[in-house]
Amino acid sequence: MAAKIPSVWAREQRQPDQPALSRASIVREAITVLDAEGIEQLSMRKLGSRLNAGATSLYRHVATKEELLELAVDEVFGEMTVPDPGPDWRADVTAAALSFRATALRHPWLSSVLAQAGLAYLGPNLMAHSNRLAALFAAAGFADPDRGIYTVLGYVTGMSTTEAAWLTTVARSGATEAELVARLLPAARRAAAGYAHLSAASGDDETDPAEVRETKFRNGLEVVLNGLALTLTR
Amino acid sequence: MAAKIPSVWAREQRQPDQPALSRASIVREAITVLDAEGIEQLSMRKLGSRLNAGATSLYRHVATKEELLELAVDEVFGEMTVPDPGPDWRADVTAAALSFRATALRHPWLSSVLAQAGLAYLGPNLMAHSNRLAALFAAAGFADPDRGIYTVLGYVTGMSTTEAAWLTTVARSGATEAELVARLLPAARRAAAGYAHLSAASGDDETDPAEVRETKFRNGLEVVLNGLALTLTR
DNA sequence: TTGCACTTGCGTACAGCGTGCGCAGCTGCG
DNA sequence: CGCAGCTGCGCACGCTGTACGCAAGTGCAA
Numbered sequence: 001m002a003a004k005i006p007s008v009w010a011r012e013q014r015q016p017d018q019p020a021l022s023r024a025s026i027v028r029e030a031i032t033v034l035d036a037e038g039i040e041q042l043s044m045r046k047l048g049s050r051l052n053a054g055a056t057s058l059y060r061h062v063a064t065k066e067e068l069l070e071l072a073v074d075e076v077f078g079e080m081t082v083p084d085p086g087p088d089w090r091a092d093v094t095a096a097a098l099s100f101r102a103t104a105l106r107h108p109w110l111s112s113v114l115a116q117a118g119l120a121y122l123g124p125n126l127m128a129h130s131n132r133l134a135a136l137f138a139a140a141g142f143a144d145p146d147r148g149i150y151t152v153l154g155y156v157t158g159m160s161t162t163e164a165a166w167l168t169t170v171a172r173s174g175a176t177e178a179e180l181v182a183r184l185l186p187a188a189r190r191a192a193a194g195y196a197h198l199s200a201a202s203g204d205d206e207t208d209p210a211e212v213r214e215t216k217f218r219n220g221l222e223v224v225l226n227g228l229a230l231t232l233t234r
Numbered sequence: 235m236a237a238k239i240p241s242v243w244a245r246e247q248r249q250p251d252q253p254a255l256s257r258a259s260i261v262r263e264a265i266t267v268l269d270a271e272g273i274e275q276l277s278m279r280k281l282g283s284r285l286n287a288g289a290t291s292l293y294r295h296v297a298t299k300e301e302l303l304e305l306a307v308d309e310v311f312g313e314m315t316v317p318d319p320g321p322d323w324r325a326d327v328t329a330a331a332l333s334f335r336a337t338a339l340r341h342p343w344l345s346s347v348l349a350q351a352g353l354a355y356l357g358p359n360l361m362a363h364s365n366r367l368a369a370l371f372a373a374a375g376f377a378d379p380d381r382g383i384y385t386v387l388g389y390v391t392g393m394s395t396t397e398a399a400w401l402t403t404v405a406r407s408g409a410t411e412a413e414l415v416a417r418l419l420p421a422a423r424r425a426a427a428g429y430a431h432l433s434a435a436s437g438d439d440e441t442d443p444a445e446v447r448e449t450k451f452r453n454g455l456e457v458v459l460n461g462l463a464l465t466l467t468r
Numbered sequence: 469t470t471g472c473a474c475t476t477g478c479g480t481a482c483a484g485c486g487t488g489c490g491c492a493g494c495t496g497c498g
Numbered sequence: 499c500g501c502a503g504c505t506g507c508g509c510a511c512g513c514t515g516t517a518c519g520c521a522a523g524t525g526c527a528a
Contacts, residue, residue, distance in 0.1 A: 158392025
């Protein structure tokens with residue numbers, strides 16, 4: 001009732017009520033939808049109505065859906081932490097790699113977008129992330145820091161992408177990860193039959209699949225870091 | 235005029251003329267479109283009319299567009315070669331990695347599909363590829379062949395995905411790779427300014443970008459293989 | 469105080485998408 | 499000869515991204 005009266009009060013109320021549809025709020029809400037429902041469920045109409053706005057209103061703040069995705073990607077890069085260079089470069093790189101992986105698994109759509117559009121983004125968070133990563137390898141004393149960066153980043157993105165895709169499959173199935181593994185096992189065994197070197201492994205359902213994945217990631221990373229260490233002492 | 239007469243001849247002519255819309259021919263044509271126009275340009279309607287068929291006719295042979303993409307992925311995995319295990323496991327793995335990369339770059343949509351759907355495919359070509367890869371690491375004498383597989387595969391897929399995404403960007407820009415690099419350089423420099431460890435490198439436009447990419451790929455792979463070699467001698 | 473430029477949001481509309489459904493015609497078997 | 503089953507197609511539904519033009523509100527200039 002009082003709300004209907006147009007007055008200073010109403011206007012003051014309105015500001016905290018509706019953040020006025022800014023670019024930042026759009027990106028934030030987009031990430032929420034992406035995380036909750038996946039990339040193919042994000043539509044401009046749905047996003048608009050979640051912000052109490054029409055679909056086309058969003059286009060005042062964002063040129064295109066693709067640009068919105070770019071902004072979301074850069075935003076998410078801001079969640080990745082890279083430590084300041086310390087005495088143990090391996091620990092630092094490992095921490096950065098794990099943070100990358102954790103972020104990619106928290107936002108499984110990240111990999112899809114990156115795979116389709118590449119890293120020609122140049123957003124501020126992405127640049128800062130690259131810079132901090134470069135600092136790590138430079139401080140460690142590598143003759144060619146670039147090589148360290150792209151080798152580690154290649155491994156990390158590849159591994160994270162595969163994992164994220166799997167998690168997406170799990171999410172879409174509605175089951176837990178362990179359940180889906182169990183359900184797919186017969187088919188996998190059938191498919192692996194006749195191939196001498198494929199096991200479709202593991203009857204021991206003791207170990208948590210998520211733990212297994214993280215161990216795999218760490219093991220592979222260790223291999224990469226060992227390889228890189230060789231280029232240091234030489 | 236003669237063509238209008240319904241007869242054995244007409245029917246016999248028809249067979250080589252129209253391969254009758256089989257699953258295989260649909261997948262083949264889909265790959266052609268995907269290669270030529272990219273993943274977001276593939277529509278069931280377009281695919282149908284290219285095969286002289288209505289859009290919905292395809293659904294007699296393929297349950298859904300997503301399934302069609304899975305079939306295309308497996309088909310393309312058939313193009314990847316993995317050598318039989320020889321005396322030099324590093325050479326063998328390198329050859330397999332380069333073939334994977336070459337295939338992924340020839341079909342840049344591959345990475346997008348894999349990133350979205352993961353490797354829960356179990357198609358025959360994919361299984362055969364994995365098996366041959368496993369054979370390589372087993373023959374090399376690794377205690378844990380799996381680790382070699384997923385480490386190398388992680389690096390290779392990550393690197394190839396990034397490259398494929400970049401090539402997609404290049405293709406969409408309409409320019410050559412070198413031109414696009416030159417065009418993006420100012421923006422990249424601007425973005426890199428203020429970051430101590432980022433160069434936005436290279437004024438020497440002498441070297442072919444494609445060659446640079448391949449060298450990077452090989453260098454990183456060398457690092458990974460060096461790391462793996464350490465787990466062998468131990 | 470008045471007026472004007474500018475920003476912001478919205479409604480409508482268009483072309484295109486994946487695909488469910490039911491009908492028509494051809495093929496091969498009894 | 500007739501019928502079952504497979505193949506292809508036209509239509510229709512609900513959805514998509516987004517171009518366009520109008521209305522309302524805002525802040526600065528005169």
